Amino acid sequence: MLAKGQTVIQYMEQLAPKHLAYDWDKIGLQLGTLQKEISNVLVALDVNDEVVEEAISLNCNLIIAHHAIIFRPLEGIQTDTPAGKLYEKLIKNDIAVYISHTNLDVTEGGMNDWMAEALGIENGTPIKDAHTEQLSKLVVFVPKDHHQKVLDAVMNAGAGRVGNYSHCSFNIEGYGTFIPQEGTNPYIGEQGKMERADEIRIETIVPLSIRNKVVQAMLKAHPYEEVAYDLYSMDLKGRSLGLGRVGKLKEPVTLGEFVDRVKTGLNVDKVRVVGDLNRPIRKAAVIGGSGAKYFKNAIFRGADVLVTGDIDYHTAQDAFLAGITLIDPGHNAEKIMKEKVREWMLVKLVDDKYETSVYASQVNTEPFQFL
Template sequence: MFAKGQTVIGYMEQLAPKHLAEEWDNVGLQLGSLQKEITGVLVALDVNDAVVDEAIAQGCNLIIAHHAIIFRPIKGIQTDTPMGKLYEKLIKNDIAVYISHTNLDVAEGGMNDWMAEALGILEGAPIKDIHTEQLSKLVVFVPKDHHQKVLDAILNAGAGWIGNYSHCSFNIEGYGTFIPREGSDPYLGEKGKLERAEEIRIETIVPQPIRNKVVQAMLKAHPYEEVAYDLYSMDLKGRSFGLGRVGKLKEPVTLGQFVETVKSGLQVDQVRVVGDLNRPIRKAAVMGGSGAKYYNSAIFKGADVLVTGDIDYHTAQDAFLAGITLIDPGHNAEKIMKVKVAEWIAGKLAEHKYGTAVHASKVNTEPFAFL
């Protein structure tokens, strides 16, 4: 049995929720349809002719990529232009393209965590926060004999997280009153008579992105025909998500030694370096893609070095004067996501016994040759 496109993307968005993307970004389905069975998924960094040919050869009708094929609004598609030909090939071969970009960068367990792990950065925290979860307080009244069932449903749906503590709730016993009217089908009491029921008030915290999921789980588990519950907006903020990662290394190394770690960890043959190769490195920062403009944030977090791509000449000069060293492994170092995303989706599909194949693209989309 093959998974539907929406199912596959549902798993992808568990890893990298769309709401984590920056406002300027263009993520999500960019071409094709998800209303079909997916025979195969190809995970790629970029989408070009060679990648599309690879998808066709592998029998894949969905490409999940990091970099968009449509970034700015287009006024037309001319099939005698390079991009027009690419769109035409995708459409003719019924291949959908889904993009996960800054949301994958920001996500916990996503791009920047993978890069930090590859470089030996311990307990990496974001270099720059860009998204903070809004929290709501959920209050619901439950008859005593269903208290545990409803509480479990709410907490298992993801509510009740405070910092590193899960399943947080407060429960108070009391009495609820109601009169079932004509047309009702009460779980407790008789129509037209005042009912005084022993109930438990459950209170817990719910992050905004999963409010609907938690409420639906609660309603499904609750025995009442009409469920009494409240959702209160809170000034208290939830978890913060951000770009890049910064943290200590297991032990101090020189910049020169750390360069070798970068080359092996990110699988690149050459890097550009700004700084004294003998400088000791105790705390390192990494940001996938083009993150040089965040060097001041990395300095503020105590980093001795920032690893990121596309560093321009003047930013390199400014960063050096500010006292931080830089390593540029190139933008293509983000290719680490191909295997990681493929493993994530394959694991989810196998868990639910789907026969959809998942492949990490083997096409090298690095546009530069180093001579």
């Protein structure tokens, strides 16, 4: 059985929720339709003519990409222009294009975590906060014989996370009273008679982004026809998610040694470097894409080096004078996302027994040559 387009994108948005994207960003479905079965998915950093030809050769009818094919408003589509020809080829071959950009950068387990892991940055935290989770308190009353089942359901759906602790809850024993009315089919008690049931009150914290998912899991596991539960808004804020990652290395290395690690980890042949190659590096920062303007944030977080693309001349001078070293592996180093997204999608599809296949694009979309 093939997965529907909406199902594939639901998986993608579990990894990179749309609400994490910056408001200026152009994400989501940009061309085509998701109202169809998806035979094969191609994951790409950019979408150009070579990538589209690759998708056609692999019989892919959905491309998931990091960089938008439509960023500025279109005044028209002329099929004798490079962009127009690209859109025409995608439409004629029934290939939809879905974009996941700054939401994939910001999310936990996304672009910047993959890059940090590749560089040996441990316990990375954001360089610049972009989104703080809103929290709700879920309270539900459960009969004792279903307590563990309901508790497991809400925790496995993502509730109960406090800092680096998971599965956090508070449980109180008590009793509930009710009278089942005509037309009911009560799990406990009889119609028309007052019932007193031994119950456990479960309290836990739920991020707003997964509240519906947690509630649905709770309702599915609960034995009652009418479930008694409450959701309270909280002033307490949850995790802060943001751009980049900064953290300590397991062992100090020189800048020159760290350069070699960047080349290997991000699969690039050459990099640009600002700083003394003998300088010791204990704490490193990375931002996928163009993150040079955040070098002061990296300094504030204690980083000795910032790895990011598209560093301009004057920013390099300013950073050098401010005392931080820089490594520029190019914007295209974000290609790490191709294989990582493919792996994520395949696990989800296989677990749900779909036969849709996922490919990581093999096309090199780096526009620069280093001679």
